Amino acid sequence: MRVIIFSWEYPPRVVGQLSGYISALSTQLVQNKVEVNVVTYDDAATGQTKEPSGVKTFKVANPVRNHIGVLTWVLTLNQEIERVVADIYYESNKPVDLIDVHDWHFIPAAVTLKNGLGIPFIFSVESLEDHRSPNANASYNMAIKSIEWMGFYEAERISVKSEWMKDEVNRIYKVPKEKITVISTDPSVWIKEILKLYNSVTETEE
Amino acid sequence: MLSWEYPPRVIGGISPHIYFLSKHLAKQGVKVYVVTCDFPGAPAHEVIDDVEVYRIDSYKNPSPDFATWVYLMNMNMQRETAALTRKIADKIDVFHAHDWLVANAGIGLKHVFRKPLLVTMHSTELGRRDGLHTATEKMIHETEAWLTYEAWKVICCSDYMISHVKYAYGLPSDKLVMVPNGVNIHNYDSDDDLKDIRSKFALPEEKIVLFVGRLVYEKGIHVLINAVPKILSKVNAKFIIVGSGYMKEQLLNIVRSMGLEHKVLFEGFMDEPTLLKLQRCADVSVVPSLFEPFGIVALEAMAARSPVVASDTGGLSEIIEHDVTGVKVYPNNPDSLAWGISKVLLDANYAKYISENAYKRVQEKYDWDKIAKQTKSIYEGVLGEYHKSFWAKAT
Numbered sequence: 001m002r003v004i005i006f007s008w009e010y011p012p013r014v015v016g017q018l019s020g021y022i023s024a025l026s027t028q029l030v031q032n033k034v035e036v037n038v039v040t041y042d043d044a045a046t047g048q049t050k051e052p053s054g055v056k057t058f059k060v061a062n063p064v065r066n067h068i069g070v071l072t073w074v075l076t077l078n079q080e081i082e083r084v085v086a087d088i089y090y091e092s093n094k095p096v097d098l099i100d101v102h103d104w105h106f107i108p109a110a111v112t113l114k115n116g117l118g119i120p121f122i123f124s125v126e127s128l129e130d131h132r133s134p135n136a137n138a139s140y141n142m143a144i145k146s147i148e149w150m151g152f153y154e155a156e157r158i159s160v161k162s163e164w165m166k167d168e169v170n171r172i173y174k175v176p177k178e179k180i181t182v183i184s185t186d187p188s189v190w191i192k193e194i195l196k197l198y199n200s201v202t203e204t205e206e
Numbered sequence: 207m208l209s210w211e212y213p214p215r216v217i218g219g220i221s222p223h224i225y226f227l228s229k230h231l232a233k234q235g236v237k238v239y240v241v242t243c244d245f246p247g248a249p250a251h252e253v254i255d256d257v258e259v260y261r262i263d264s265y266k267n268p269s270p271d272f273a274t275w276v277y278l279m280n281m282n283m284q285r286e287t288a289a290l291t292r293k294i295a296d297k298i299d300v301f302h303a304h305d306w307l308v309a310n311a312g313i314g315l316k317h318v319f320r321k322p323l324l325v326t327m328h329s330t331e332l333g334r335r336d337g338l339h340t341a342t343e344k345m346i347h348e349t350e351a352w353l354t355y356e357a358w359k360v361i362c363c364s365d366y367m368i369s370h371v372k373y374a375y376g377l378p379s380d381k382l383v384m385v386p387n388g389v390n391i392h393n394y395d396s397d398d399d400l401k402d403i404r405s406k407f408a409l410p411e412e413k414i415v416l417f418v419g420r421l422v423y424e425k426g427i428h429v430l431i432n433a434v435p436k437i438l439s440k441v442n443a444k445f446i447i448v449g450s451g452y453m454k455e456q457l458l459n460i461v462r463s464m465g466l467e468h469k470v471l472f473e474g475f476m477d478e479p480t481l482l483k484l485q486r487c488a489d490v491s492v493v494p495s496l497f498e499p500f501g502i503v504a505l506e507a508m509a510a511r512s513p514v515v516a517s518d519t520g521g522l523s524e525i526i527e528h529d530v531t532g533v534k535v536y537p538n539n540p541d542s543l544a545w546g547i548s549k550v551l552l553d554a555n556y557a558k559y560i561s562e563n564a565y566k567r568v569q570e571k572y573d574w575d576k577i578a579k580q581t582k583s584i585y586e587g588v589l590g591e592y593h594k595s596f597w598a599k600a601t
Contacts, residue, residue, distance in 0.1 A: 063348075064348040064349055066341050066344035066345045067341065068271070068273060068274070068342050068345060069270065071270070072273060072274055072345060075278065076277065076310065076352075078281075078310070078314070079310055079314045082314045082317050082318050083317040086318055086320060090320060108284070108285075109314075111281075111285050112288045112314055112318060115286075115288040115289040116288030116291060116292055116315070116318040118292065138270070139267065139268035139270045140270045142268065143267065143269065143270070146267055146278075147281075150285075
């Protein structure tokens with residue numbers, strides 16, 4: 001299986017806990033014979049590397065340096081994400097089986113790639129705008145929520161880390177619970193559940 | 207063809223440009239898909255003059271500001287264009303984007319489908335703002351630079367814009383191509399009587415001097431107002447000002463203080479049929495701009511067979527050949543402008559000579575069929591290069 005993971009943080013860039021999680025996830029996947037390509041942002045150390053663990057990383061910087069907010073910053077970065085995925089997609093004969101998108105930042109790219117190249121994606125929810133900025137309904141927050149909504153709508157599957165988050169995604173975005181998978185945090189079954197989820201997407205595709 | 211405006215959505219000059227360019231490209235046998243923003247009452251998909259028009263959800267939630275909206279709209283445009291392109295995959299050879307307003311969509315689609323991207327730069331943030339002063343202006347400027355960097359070729363509408371764009375983004379010369387803007391001469395074909403319209407605006411003994419444009423500093427309307435008394439000392443005329451803008455009150459005050467309200471009419475916005483007729487009966491059309499990337503108003507006047515007096519700047523310098531297709535005057539100089547206008551109004555033979563030459567020039571150089579042919583040959587040139595590249599082999 002050939003998988004691309006989208007995350008806006010990856011070591012050495014650590015913003016929150018997502019960075020360490022993606023590192024552990026990609027390493028575990030490689031050990032389970034999954035080809036893992038992590039596509040992420042780094043302002044300086046751009047380009048392609050293969051880490052000792054076997055994880056391939058692709059780091060892009062923002063082509064536009066001056067910005068007026070996180071939204072414009074994220075939205076110009078998405079084209080660079082698409083460019084790198086196109087490189088992975090076209091420069092090998094093996095298909096890309098799925099993209100695992102962590103949080104909203106690179107949802108626009110995932111949606112375009114799904115519609116343009118037919119690559120399915122999983123939306124893995126770390127946190128939601130509604131929880132990060134409670135009761136914030138400024139147009140800025142609404143735009144982020146609209147991107148999250150589009151991600152839920154277009155995703156093949158949604159993965160969350162708790163029953164509570166499953167209920168919240170269902171409550172806030174009216175996503176059917178059948179579309180949401182809760183991944184256990186128990187280290188003994190965690191990676192097996194992720195592999196099962198990945199397989200369920202690639203099998204329905206074929 | 208990606209554009210943020212297409213009729214009936216008309217905000218600026220890009221909308222008619224896309225309409226005529228796609229229509230005439232279709233006449234040349236090019237299959238054109240226009241993807242543009244939606245508009246109340248306009249269908250999501252229709253075929254107009256053999257052009258497939260798709261109107262996307264242009265992001266209608268409230269946006270923090272205009273620039274952020276542009277990027278959100280691009281997200282939607284990309285999503286829908288990607289699905290469309292996949293559906294008709296083998297038919298799309300080239301993506302053609304117009305201005306930074308569709309930069310993200312154009313760049314993303316280029317990479318996702320590995321097809322060449324062409325860009326037409328109608329204007330620049332640097333030119334519009336006369337410098338880059340805020341974070342928003344810098345961001346837009348950088349987005350323009352990124353778009354021209356990603357483009358296979360950059361099309362500009364005048365030699366002036368070519369040199370401006372080359373300087374603004376540091377582009378190599380061989381990336382830039384000049385294709386002029388066009389004008390639809392058939393707009394002015396009608397034979398109907400102009401007496402009625404003439405008598406509505408001017409007395410029989412008055413000549414008509416016409417200005418069409420926004421009442422803003424860069425259009426140089428204040429230069430024309432300052433030239434009015436100088437012209438009236440030589441020839442009896444009525445000055446008709448069509449358009450609106452932030453300078454209107456100020457200009458009205460100047461006209462009042464000169465006691466010339468009966469000679470200078472501020473008409474504001476005018477419906478198109480009336481304007482087309484007025485352009486045809488104008489004894490002189492004046493374009494006194496200080497900054498002008500192209501100067502479509504001059505071209506319209508030439509198509510309407512109205513003699514043109516324009517300032518020698520930007521794209522106007524290229525459209526007008528002095529003493530042949532019009533009169534060029536010094537920019538920002540009321541004396542020079544008054545001289546040019548009086549010359550045309552006092553010498554009927556001269557006026558006839560330049561307006562007939564101008565009409566011929568428009569037919570030869572600014573005809574949409576010719577422009578579409580030039581554009582088509584740029585597409586073919588780019589595709590020829592593309593097919594030799596590793597992108598063509600990989601896809």
